[in-house]
Amino acid sequence: MDTVLQVHEVSKNYGAKKALRGVSFQLAAGKITGLLGSNGSGKSTLLKIIAGLTYPSSGEVTVQGTRIGPASKALISYMPDRPLTEPWMNIGDALTYYADFYADFDREKAERMLDFMKLKTKDRVKHLSKGMNERLQLTLVLSRRASVYLLDEPIGGVDPVARTAILNALVEFYEEDSTLLVSTHLVTDIERIFDDVMFIKDGELIMHGEVEEIRLQQGKSIDELFREVYAEC
Numbered sequence: 001m002d003t004v005l006q007v008h009e010v011s012k013n014y015g016a017k018k019a020l021r022g023v024s025f026q027l028a029a030g031k032i033t034g035l036l037g038s039n040g041s042g043k044s045t046l047l048k049i050i051a052g053l054t055y056p057s058s059g060e061v062t063v064q065g066t067r068i069g070p071a072s073k074a075l076i077s078y079m080p081d082r083p084l085t086e087p088w089m090n091i092g093d094a095l096t097y098y099a100d101f102y103a104d105f106d107r108e109k110a111e112r113m114l115d116f117m118k119l120k121t122k123d124r125v126k127h128l129s130k131g132m133n134e135r136l137q138l139t140l141v142l143s144r145r146a147s148v149y150l151l152d153e154p155i156g157g158v159d160p161v162a163r164t165a166i167l168n169a170l171v172e173f174y175e176e177d178s179t180l181l182v183s184t185h186l187v188t189d190i191e192r193i194f195d196d197v198m199f200i201k202d203g204e205l206i207m208h209g210e211v212e213e214i215r216l217q218q219g220k221s222i223d224e225l226f227r228e229v230y231a232e233c
């Protein structure tokens, strides 16, 4: 397995709060991995550390052997749980803004994605529904040529129809030679797109494996397992 992303003994404290405790894992190219956990389990903190937006209190993260820092920014495309766009923009402006910011932005791919998701460049960002807005954010993030894509709750707060559209787009436009890490606590609909899953609970990684293997070993779906593990959360 050629490791693309390596997270080694990463901990993060916010004052007395231990948001992450000694998290270690490796991800290879060609897989979609689900980072699953209930609210407050540490998912966003972990993604922010990998994206270089916050420092770990201890431990180390590397992407293709490069430590997280200015040089790793070109290797990682990150979709935060808040929009990357401004309300005054139309979708065309959002694409231009992103293309100006990132030299690796593939406008042609972005336009194909917009088409697939029935978005028009003239549509105004402030008039988009939550589901449409998530589709736009996904378009921006997946249209960069990166090694690692990090998506923080890409289907948070959207209805089931929009969820399906977003997940279909993810599967359709995911580049096979990259690594995709998707955080969520909404396991029901999204389980089908994952090759691997990680369970994070109270800042600790408590399980990491192939979906098929976990299903066989545990004799239940990832969704059922998730409900069991987080029952008391």
Ligand SMILES: Nc1ncnc2c1ncn2[C@@H]1O[C@H](COP(=O)(O)OP(=O)(O)OP(=O)(O)O)[C@@H](O)[C@H]1O
Pocket (backbone or CB within 6 Å): 014, 017, 018, 019, 037, 038, 039, 040, 041, 042, 043, 044, 045, 046, 185
């Ligand atoms: N900037 C911060 N200052 C203090 N505490 C924080 C900060 N960011 C996160 N935390 C705390 O760290 C813990 C992990 O938060 P995090 O946002 O990483 O969890 P999460 O799994 O992404 O949750 P959610 O699904 O609700 O977004 C929580 O207890 C949260 O309150």
